[in-house]
Amino acid sequence: MSRIIRRWPQQAHACPVPAEPVSTLPPPDETAERTLFSVPTGAGTRARAPVTFPGYEILDELGRGGMGVVYKARHLGLNRLVALKVILGGPLARDEDKARFRIEAEAGARLHHPxxxxxxxxxxxxxxxxMALELVEGGTLRQWQNGHPVAARDAARLASAVARAIHHAHERGIIHRDLKPANILLAQVAGSGAGPGNSDGTDGLQLPNVRPKVTDFGxxxxxAGGTDLTGTGVLCGTPNYMAPEQVSGAPPGPSVDVYGLGALLFEMLAGRPPFAGxxxxxxxxxxLRTEAPDVRRLAxxxxxxxxxxxxxCLEKVPARxxxxxxxxxxxxxxxLGAKPIAARPVGPAGRAWRWSRRHPVAAGFLLISSAGCLLTGGMALELLHSRNGERAARDTADAARREAEEQRAAAERTRDELARALAAAEREQATALAEHAAAVKQQGHADAARNQSEADLRVAGRVICDAVRELAREPRFADDELRGTRLLLLESGRAFCTSVLAGKSDTPEWLQMLADVSHWLGYLEARNDNHAGAAAEYGAAxxxxxxxxxxxxxxxxxxxxRCESLMCAAGALASLGRLDEAERAYREAAGLIEGVVAxxxxxxxxxxxxxxxxxRELYDRWARLLHRRGNRADCERxxxxxxxxxxxxPTTGPAGGEHLRLVQLAHQGYAHALGALGRWDEGERxxxxxxxxxxRHPVLGPRDAPYSAARVGGLLELADYRHARNHPARADEAFREAVGTMERSFAAQPADAPDSWLSVELARACIRHANSLRARELTADAEKRYNQALGALAPVLRRAPGFRPAVDAASDARAGRAELYDRTGRHRASANxxxxxxxxDPRVRNRSRWELNGLxxxxxxxDWRGAYDAGLCALGKRQPGWASAEQGLVWCxxxxxxxxxxxLSPEDRAVAAREAADNAVRCLEAARSAGEFENPGRLExxxxxxxxxxxxxxxFDPKRR
Structure with missing residues (x-):
């Protein structure tokens, strides 16, 4: 195949020997737990892996632990992101680490739970x-909690999800033995958010909308029958979260993980583990020796x-x-469902009995001491009984004397308390008066600050609207050079809307300002070709x-x-192909505008x-949408x-010229609607x-050769109408009159300062005439018109290369000429x-279409070789779904x-055809991933x-999901 294509990609070695040995890290302790799948250690830099792992591309290093290092990687075969965990030390790693690595992989492979x-x-x-693991980029529960308590209901929801995952592992014969916040990853879910407080009144962080993921089965x-790397009596786990039987070295069971879940829930509620030292x-x-504290003492x-x-969960005895x-x-x-729970609290008697079971010597000593105290107390009572008679009289006298002294002391205390209360009341009254005066002063400052803030916000809203309104009148505002300005205005407008929604958003004044700013934000999004964003902003307006x-x-x-915003939202929805929604918006807007006009x-x-x-504009846009949907009767109405x-x-006064233009456009739009119904003669009228x-319009144009732009536009529309009516000669007559009028004005303009808009309008007229000629197979005349359009635009583009109307017109002319080349058999010229x-071409969607047309x-x-090389260049670009599907057809x-x-020899043909088919499958799979084959039209x-x-x-099967 090297004789056919000059440059074929060289195959890379799958597993090269690492350039230098990788050092291993000491095992971590509880104060520096592993933070796998968390924030990359080298943000912004590419991670360096010890070897090149076949089928994976290393992107970043996510974290390191005592046993391994985790990289963020891309699985090249499936084109998805994974967490690639690699054992530290490689060939030099300890046997125990290798065995634990294998156990973790085997355990994870047996478990399939969300x-x-x-x-x-x-x-x-x-x-x-x-081993390649699921990539979870939300961080660990320990990182998110950071020593703070979690809201009770959120903590219960997270613990319930983790408990069901652990039960899934138990059902498959696996005990985790190391449950702790550092081993719970938080996967982000759409619509996540966090904030203080919760619905049941408890304090704590509110858990964001995440899905917990249990990790680290090392x-x-x-x-039954599994390998345990710890010998008899060897501790296994993290001290703060170990169950008593783990500490004592007893054989572990599922209750070990139940204890770990209790410790996890304890720390979420209290902000610290149950035992710390x-x-x-x-x-x-x-x-081993201390009862777990009641979480309500800390929370x-x-x-x-x-x-x-x-x-x-934290009971010492597993059976409890x-x-x-x-x-x-x-x-x-x-x-969580506000139903009675199955667990019951332990009473004082139960706690005493458990304490005596754990401390038998102290309990026996306490029992003997209690018996001795009872015996001594009985003897003392008998002695006191014998002396009661002697002391009765003396006690009566002493009681009377003490009562008198107490009454006198009580009277003195009452007098002193009344004096102190009176003084305190006077001080409180003075303090209250001072605080009231300070409060009145602070309220005045607060009102002034609020009024100033509202005034500043009003000014900001007016500035944003005025700025966009003025810039919209500038023809070059839609150019790519001003995209940064449009984005800056979008950012300022969104900040304004956020401030209004957070404050006085229900008064007519602020609602009007919010509607105005949101409407202009929709205009900016439309200028940036973000039709979805434009529809959303117009809808908010x-x-x-x-x-x-x-x-x-x-x-x-x-x-x-509201009518104007609905009309603009309908246009954005129509651009997105959401025609039903667009028609509903037009219908509501029409009902509103008829009432206002009346x-x-x-x-x-x-x-x-x-x-x-x-x-008029609303009904005109609605008619075009109805024509697009084939509803000709409603379009005519x-x-x-x-x-x-x-x-x-009114066609007189300052706005008379503009109103005449609108009347002309309305006649032309109605004519097209009549033509769609076959009422051609009415349309001609x-x-x-x-x-x-x-x-009746004012004449505009260069001083030496003025022309009526309105009449030229009307002639071009009439020419298109006659072309659609299949009257080519009459269409050509109208085209030539319109173009000839503009050619005379174009020739009369100054050579050193040509009118840019006149050049663009002449080019547009030539393109429309050329398209009509090309449709009638008059290819030579059509090519002349395309070249004439490009000639008219050349001086404008030399003087202002970024002038968007001229750039778009030139692209349309060259695209028409390329189609003409292709139709006349000049395929290579068309491809070039x-x-x-x-x-x-600055328009992204057009670039993808032009590349496919060239292929x-x-x-x-x-020229399949040229198509092959051009297709390889297109493979490396990010393409929309429809472009990937079309590229798949090209490769086939x-x-x-x-x-x-x-x-080609049979062998070369087989190799090259197989590689082209591979590229076709790659493009079609990319289109499937983008959802392109979910569209019935694409399947057809x-x-x-x-x-x-x-x-x-x-x-490849397009119907397979």
Missing amino acids: NIVQVYDVGECAGFAY LAKAL SDAADVLNQI PRAPRDLAVIVAK RYATARDLADDLDRY ADAAGRWARKEPANPDARGR ERAKLRHPLEGAERRRA AARKALDHAREL QFAAALEVAD EWAALADE HARLRAG LVAKQIGADPA WYAARAADFAPVRDR
Whole structure:
């Protein structure tokens, strides 16, 4: 195959020997736990791996632990991100680390649960054992909590999910043995957010919308027949979270993980583990000999039921805990559902009996001491009974004397207390008066600050609207050079809307300002070709205007603003192909504008003309949408309504010229609607009326050869109409009159300062005439017109290369000429024209279309090698789904041409055709990933080209999900 294509990609070695040995890290302790799958250690830099792992591309290093290092990597075969865990030390790693690495991989491979980190792949390269895990980039529970308590209901929900994941592991014979916050990863879910407080009144962080994922099964133990790397009596786990039987070295069971879940829930509620000490020995001694503290001592506002659940999990005796992790999850769900829980608190007698069981010597000593105290007390009582008679009289006298002294002291205390109370009351009254004065002063400052803030916000809103309104009048505002300015205005507008929504957003004044700013944000998004963002912003403007209208039902301005925003939102929705939504928006806007126009007309309001202009534009846009949907009858009715409103506009005065233009456009739109219904003669009469209105326009153009832009525009529309009517000679007559008028003006303009807009309009007219000529197979005349259009634009583009109207017109002219080349058999010239267009056209969607047209032109020219090279360049680019599907078709056609090329040997044909088919499958799979084949229309397209897709028939099924 090297004789066919000059440059073939060289195969890389799968597992090269590492350039230098990788050092291992000392095992971490509890104060520096592993933070795998967390924040990259080298943000912004590419991670360096010890070896190149086959099938994976290393992107970043995520974290290191005592046993391994984790990289963020891309699985090249499936094109997905994974966490690649590699054992430290590679061939020099300890046997114990290798065995634990293998146990973790085996345990993870046996578990398939949405709350357990999944294991995708396990392997070894150059002595470095690795496994590919599910990538979770939300960080660990320990990192998120950071020593702070978590809201009770959020903690219960997270613990319930983890408990069900652990029960899933127990059902498959695996005990985790190392449950702790550092081993719980938080996977982000759409719509996440966090904030203080919760619904049950407890304090604590509110858990964001995440899914917990259990990880690190390196200390996992099989319930039956599994390998355990710890010998008898050797501790296994993290001290603060170990169950008593783990500390004592007893064989572990599922209750070990139930204890760990209780410790996890305890720390989420209290912000610290149940047992903490100066060192590990102190902690382990507490676990064996000290009852777990009540979580409500550290978190007094924790719910009582949740504290009972935690206490049951942390029982010293495994038999007193929950029998399974699922029982724990069920009890947590009962708490979340406000139902009675199954666990019961331990009473004082029970706690005393358990304490005596743990401390038998102290309990026996206490029992003997209690018996001695009872005996001594009995003897003392008998002695006192014998002396009661003697002391009776003396006690009576002493009691009377003491009572008198107490009454006198009480009277003195009462007098002193009254004096102190009076003094305190006077001080409190003075303090209250001072505080009231300070409060009044502070309220004044607060009111002044609020008023100033509102004034600043009003100024900001007006500045944003005025700035966008003024810039919108600049023809070059849509150019790519001003994209940064548009983005800056978008950012400022969104900040304004956020401030308004956070403050006084329900008064008519602020609702009006919110509607105005949101409307202009929609305009900016449309200028940036973000139709989805434009639809959202226009919708927000319509909502704000609707709320304004409900506040002031008698104000037509609010309904007019909502009508305009709905009309613009409908246009954005139509650009997205959401035609049903667009038609609903037009229908609602039409109902609003008819009411506003009727009110203005009844009062002869000065704004009646503005509302009628808005109504004409709305019905005109609606008619075009209905024509696009094939609803010709409704299209005619909408176009007639646009004409009716245009005829009501005054054609004298300052706005007379603009109103004449709108009347002309309404006649032309109505004519096209009549033509769609086959009422051609009526349409011709409407065009005659339009030209009659155009003759009343003021004449514009160079001083030596003025021309009527309105008449030229009307002639071009009439020419298109006659072309659609299949009257080519009459269409050509109208085209030549329009173009000839503009050619005379173009020739008369100054050579050193040509009119840019005149050049663009002449080019547009030539392109429209050329398209008509090309459709009638008059290719030579069509090519002359295309070249004439490019000649008119050349001086404009030399003087202002970024002038967007000229750039777009030049792209349209060159695209038409490329299609003409292709139609006349000049496929190579067509391919070159398409390639140049793809390199120069600033519109992204057009670039993808031009590249595909160029590939097809090369294939029609029989140049499969050129198509192959150009297709390889396109493979490395990010493409929309439709472009990937079309590229898949191109590669199939390349494979078929390779298979039919007699200049190649059979072996070369087989190799090249197979590689082209591989590229076709790659493109089609990319289109499937983008959801392209979920569209029924795309499936029909694929079925209609079944013969072209023959090279991948057995390798790709568009209906497979």
